[in-house]
Amino acid sequence: MLVLSRKKNESIVINDDITIVVVEIRGDKVRLGVEAPKEVPVHRNEVYEAIRRNQQQGADGEAHEADANTAE
Numbered sequence: 001m002l003v004l005s006r007k008k009n010e011s012i013v014i015n016d017d018i019t020i021v022v023v024e025i026r027g028d029k030v031r032l033g034v035e036a037p038k039e040v041p042v043h044r045n046e047v048y049e050a051i052r053r054n055q056q057q058g059a060d061g062e063a064h065e066a067d068a069n070t071a072e
Contacts, residue, residue, distance in 0.1 A: 006022045008022050008025055009021065009023075017037055018034070018035065020034055020035075021033040
């Protein structure tokens with residue numbers, strides 16, 4: 001993991017098209033701004049994990065459904 005230090009209004013650039021800006025620092029919280037192309041999904045980690053769980057459950061359900069259909 002790369003660890004960088006940034007101050008308010010400073011930024012980092014990822015892959016020429018994603019910019020992360022430190023918008024505000026308040027106590028132990030940091031507000032970040034993300035500029036990325038619309039086709040690049042950007043989520044908080046807990047939201048990303050929930051999406052992955054839902055996708056996995058959907059894929060598992062489809063696999064069970066396909067197994068049931070082939071058993072007929």
